[in-house]
Amino acid sequence: MQIWRFYLKKIVVKFGGSNLKTPEDIKNIIKVVKSYNRPLVIVVSAFFGVTNYLIDGISKVQTSINHIDEINSFIKGIKKEAINQHIEKKILQDEVFTKIEERLLELENCLRGIHYIGDVPDFVEDKVLSFGEKLSSLLLTAIFKHNGIDAEERLPEDMGFTTFGTFRNASIDYEVSMEGVNSALKEDKVYIVPGFYGISPKGRITLLGRGGSDYSAASFANLIDAESLDIWKDVDGYLSSDPKLIEKPVKIKNLSYREAAELSYFGAKILHPRTVEPLMKKSIPIRIFNITKENPTLIPLSIISHEEKILDSVIKSVTYSDNFSVLKLNGPGVGNKPGILGRVTTLLDDHDINILSVVTSGTSINIYLEDIDLKEATLLVEKANFHTITNIKPMDDLSIVAIVGEGILQHHGLVYKMLSSMNKEGINAKIISGGASEVAAYVVIETKFRNKTIKVIHDGFFYK
Structure with missing residues (x-):
């Protein structure tokens, strides 16, 4: 049983696809979540490679109904491996896998529809591509519970995480979303939420742009007035340049919101370009961590905040x-x-x-x-x-x-x-x-x- 101290605010934590490549990665995530020892809202991406596989699959199923089975087998294989490694009892493994199959059946129905009409309407494409994240949140919730973490899944469509704008690149309507999201995430527990999508006023799934799980996490942090947005990566925070090109880049401890936004805009892959936008007005800091370190701690490698510090050299990256x-x-x-x-x-x-x-x-x-x-x-x-x-x-x-x-x-x-x-x-x-x-x-x-x-x-x- 978890015993948590009282906290006025929750932290929103984001784990991306680079944190979800292997079953071993899930073990690292469990360690990190337990180290917080407090209620969290965790926003997750699809497992590494799943979204790209679905994008490719959407094209192929238009002409080949057999490819639906290939997609099912591919995703089931990834999930079954994780279930078997992190949930010990066979009866519990079967129970979780049944839930995965139920969600996959919904995906299969969407793909069959694409095949029969030979086309991909925008709203169907967005729905199909959201399944990578929805399968992650379902699986991680079950694994967390089995490992002693009081976790519960929350889906954007069930808490009114409402969007406006176009399919594939929608934006969050904070005023409309505020009440439902805060009501759904009010208890002192760990909530697991799929990133990357919200729900339109008409009830249709709308994606938040490629890589939009960062933006999802930032939007949830805005809505619940979080203490911070913690993003776990597989790199050592912000550096003075790409370590693949520069032999000894300088580590950057602190950045302003504007600096982080421009770095994202000009190609730095630490954050999605829209991540900063929901956090600036409320001065919610973004903290960057590296989950691949041997013993990852809760000491951030880089912090993004309202502080606009000018270095002697001026240039940070x-x-x-x-x-x-x-x-x-x-x-x-x-x-x-x-x-x-x-x-x-x-x-x-x-x-x-x-x-x-x-x-x-x-x-x-x-x-x-x-x-x-x-x-x-x-x-x-x-x-x-x-x-x-x-x-x-x-x-x-x-x-x-x-x-x-x-x-x-x-x-x-x-x-x-x-x-x-x-x-x-x-x-x-x-x-x-x-x-x-x-x-x-x-x-x-x-x-x-x-x-x-x-x-x-x-x-x-x-x-x-």
Whole structure:
């Protein structure tokens, strides 16, 4: 029996797919949860690889009904292995596996519907992809109970975790969700909640964007006014750059909300880009931990908060993203003529093309897009035949390299220093931007120069 001290606020804890690769990982999660020794709200992702398998499966079942059995077998195998390793009594193993099969039957019915109509409606796709998380929460709740943790599963659809917006990329309606979520999570126990999705006002499952379990966890932290959002990863918190590219990156203990948001936007994979948004107004800190350490403790490796600390070097991290392209629209005065930018962005938005950023000049509009959208966006603008636009140039095989740190705008010469480091190595910047953000500046380069660019910029700021 667990004996907990009285706590005014709960902590929201997030375990992602990188924490759920093997049955051994579950043993580590159990240790961590017990070490808190207090009521928690735990938000979980799908087991590693399951969501990608479902995405691939949705495509295949349209033409092959036999692939439904393959999906079932794949998921059952993962869950059965975890059940057998962490639940000892056969009768209890069978009981949990029966519950898994019941939830899988619901998934199977969705997949059969896809096969029979030969299409994937948006609301069906979102429902199918939510099962990775729902199977995780069901399984972990059973395993926690067997290991002496007073745990209970709560599903977003059962507590009114309400969304607005489009399928695949919805947002949480905090005002509507507040009462139901707080009522559902009020007891002093460990609640297990599947991340990645909410429920529309019409009662349909809506995804919160790929990797949206972080955003789910942050939204629950907002709604219950949590003490903190604790995110367990398989890395040592935030670093001054990618350790795969930089031999000895510097550890970053503290970041501001703005710094963390920009690092996520520019490619750092610690947090989903929308994670910071629900926490800033309530000043709820985000604490980052590494579950793969031999004896993980509750001492955070990085803390994200409202504190906007400026380092002597100003720059805290050099990050990058390869997943973007630029649609360059040229023409005399195209950046100044009223309505042109609005018409182009409306056109792309109407076709569900996500615009990452826009940079304009007098004769050019540069629209930053994800790689997957560049071809369609180019065709749409060409077909629209905007008379002011005389040249349309799609640019791919590009990377953004960004420097991030509070105080960038107040300390002149940092962008020049970045460009000077690049120039010494003969690296040319296609686009330079400084000033759009108060804590970040970036260059656009050819991807083939990305690693070299990161190294020379990082060395220039951190290895003087």
